[in-house]
Amino acid sequence: MTIRIGLPRGLLYYQYGSIWEKFLQELGAEVVVTGDTSKATLNCGSGLDEVCLPAKVYFGHINDLYKQVDYLFTPRVISVAAGQYTCPKIIGMPDMLRSNIDNLPPLIDVNLNLRQNSRSLYQAIITVGHMLGKNAISSLYAWYHAWQYRRMDQAIRYSKPNGQRIGLIGHPYIIYDRQISMNIIDKLNHFGIDVITPEMISNRQAAIAAKTLGKKIFWSNGDHMAGAALALIQSEQPVDGLIFITSFTCGPDALIGELVSQRAQALNIPCMLLTVDEHTAEAGFVTRLEAFTDMLIRRKQS
Amino acid sequence: MIVTFPHMGDMSIALKELFTGLGRQVVLPPPISKRTLELGIKYSPETACLPFKINLGNFIEALEQGANTIITCGGVGPCRLGYYAEIQQGILKNLGFNFDMIVVEPDIVDIIKQLHRVAFKRNFWEVYLAFRLALAKIYAMDSIQRKVNMIRPREVSVGKSDFIWRQTVDVIDAAENLSTLRAAWHKGESELDEVKLKSGTRLLRIGVVGEIYVMLESSINQNLDWRLGNMGVEVYKTMYLSDYINGHLFRKREYLKKFKYLADLAQPYLGHYVGGHGIKSIAHAVNMGQEKYDGIIHVFPFTCMPEIVAKNILPKVSNDVDIPVLSLAFDEQSGEAGIVTRLEAFIDLLRYRRVKHHLA
The missing domain is CATH 3.40.50.11900 (Rossmann fold)
Incomplete structure (x- = not known):
């Protein structure tokens, strides 16, 4: 009988999910991924107190999942780059799950810490393989295979030469979760606006732009987001506006958002801060988007 | 260089001693008040944590009073404290203040480098003495405060231990060398030992x-x-x-x-x-x-x-x-x-x- 492993669609799934899924399949497991976030997910997610919305969503997905699987794949991703961390809530997530859900199936919560060196990745791969009864060589081989499925950098598309372009800055797990972000990309596209997200900016470009900061940001997502935002506003063809989308009580974003808006202000580029939480009403959200885009259009005409 | 730094409890007493000992003029931010909080909230990001806002309020009030160099701490994460300085600097610059910010990162090479900037014509021995006195003040205050927390719920005449505490802190604050500091410390402790306590219940x-x-x-x-x-x-x-x-x-x-x-x-x-x-x-x-x-x-x-x-x-x-x-x-x-x-x-x-x- 194959082992069923649950993979919640939340937090870092939006960055590494496809690799994880492929990796677990290569190791011979049946992978169960939860569906898109729904209102019900959000309701379950309120089991965690005071955390940010994406963390609640993650908790909600676990709630959907844990009764149907033998293992839950919830790696403790401490750091994905030298000298950087992910975020305290991501680091503490496996423990928050264990403390708040009874009768949880075993968690695959290997530590992944690339802060000091990259050995930890291989140790983690081998440990996961061991738990599923594979030896080191075949685990590493499975990872090598899965790695081919990582998302490539997307090239920026300019559909209309004179159209409005907006940089939409936020965590992938906010922007690409349609429930959390209220489908913001489609809404903006509907207004006839091109949207550029941090994922469309290459790591190299973002890193170069981030060098203008006085101190390197020690949250990897925050670093990339800030770098991408700076790359977009400092380029020769700067975007017409920036929207910084964040969730209420996201710690790093409180500071990164301020940083980005300081820089945008200095370059005279409009920047709007959108904060979402589980109470966000769609009408208010749309009104703000409309007001912002109208302002950008008038600005360009004048 | 007129130095200032953020408040945290009674830390300002020790830091004032340290930077004065290093030959710098110090401007203490006024004690945290409603105004400090209001200034901090007004100019900080909305969901930044409270210490960020109060630090910012402290800085604004100290700069208004003539300080021109802010000394604060850095960090390596993942707590937000490590990135405070970078953001606060931007906010203060936007408000039109003119100042230097010295950020002390938790790294021995960096500490020595920053110390060089701050210590004014002081040799190694004098720097050591300044540190020793500042640290001794912290130890003295903490030791007395622990004792006060023990005595407060037990004292017969309410408020006695707090009275001694405030008095001792003032003397410690004024102490200019180790021997006056030690005398103040012992006096405070022995006064606390004499406070009448209620007997009985646990x-x-x-x-x-x-x-x-x-x-x-x-x-x-x-x-x-x-x-x-x-x-x-x-x-x-x-x-x-x-x-x-x-x-x-x-x-x-x-x-x-x-x-x-x-x-x-x-x-x-x-x-x-x-x-x-x-x-x-x-x-x-x-x-x-x-x-x-x-x-x-x-x-x-x-x-x-x-x-x-x-x-x-x-x-x-x-x-x-x-x-x-x-x-x-x-x-x-x-x-x-x-x-x-x-x-x-x-x-x-x-x-x-x-x-x-x-x-x-």
Whole structure:
């Protein structure tokens, strides 16, 4: 009988999910991924107190999942780059799950810490393989295979030469979760606006732009987001506006958002801060988007 | 160079001594007031944590009074404290202030480099003396404060120990060398020893765990130790400035051993460091449960990331080691009445539990 492993669609799934899924399949497991976030997910997610919305969503997905699987794949991703961390809530997530859900199936919560060196990745791969009864060589081989499925950098598309372009800055797990972000990309596209997200900016470009900061940001997502935002506003063809989308009580974003808006202000580029939480009403959200885009259009005409 | 720095509890007394000893003129930010808070809130990002806002308020008020160099700390994350300086600098520059900011990163090479900038025509021996006196002031104040927290719930004439405490702090603040400091310290301690105590009943024992700024800054935590003391509760704060310095700056062996012990205690509940004091909050809660404290109060600034992780785990700890935990998040809205009501309710619960245990 194959082992069923649950993979919640939340937090870092939006960055590494496809690799994880492929990796677990290569190791011979049946992978169960939860569906898109729904209102019900959000309701379950309120089991965690005071955390940010994406963390609640993650908790909600676990709630959907844990009764149907033998293992839950919830790696403790401490750091994905030298000298950087992910975020305290991501680091503490496996423990928050264990403390708040009874009768949880075993968690695959290997530590992944690339802060000091990259050995930890291989140790983690081998440990996961061991738990599923594979030896080191075949685990590493499975990872090598899965790695081919990582998302490539997307090239920026300019559909209309004179159209409005907006940089939409936020965590992938906010922007690409349609429930959390209220489908913001489609809404903006509907207004006839091109949207550029941090994922469309290459790591190299973002890193170069981030060098203008006085101190390197020690949250990897925050670093990339800030770098991408700076790359977009400092380029020769700067975007017409920036929207910084964040969730209420996201710690790093409180500071990164301020940083980005300081820089945008200095370059005279409009920047709007959108904060979402589980109470966000769609009408208010749309009104703000409309007001912002109208302002950008008038600005360009004048 | 006219130096200033943020407030945290009574830390300003030691830092003033240090920078004066290094040959710099110091402008203390005015004590944290409603205005400090208002200025901080007005110019800070909305969901930044409370220490960020108050630091910013301190800086603005100190710059208004003529300071031109801000000395503050850095960090390596994942707690937001490490990135405060960069953002605050941008905000203050936008407000039109002209100043230098010296950010001390936790790295020995950097500390020495910054020390070079700050120490004005001072040789190594003089720098050493300045550090020694500043540290001695911290030790003296912490040791007396611990004693006051013991005496406060027991004293016959209410307010006596606090009177001695304020008096001693003033003398310590004014002390110019080690011998006057030691004299003040001993005088304070012996005066405290003479305070008349009520005899009899075993008092409630409550441990305070959580984030250091809120724990130490009484204007933010609504005078937590004083309030609890006057409600007849013995308060054990798990963090004093001296502990922090010995553990994080000097990495003394006994403190590292204690960290190791605490990390082991927390291991079943929180398997990894999450920044700030998250793991210590969990560990102390387990430890105090085992040592049969009556209850735990967990304090942190609203939106503090490490403590939110701890807060979501503490109910489990509370359940396992059988100790009630009250989590209090402090922000600019925390009103006195709200805190008092919750403390009273918590203490009633603890008293009731004790009676029940006694009868059982």
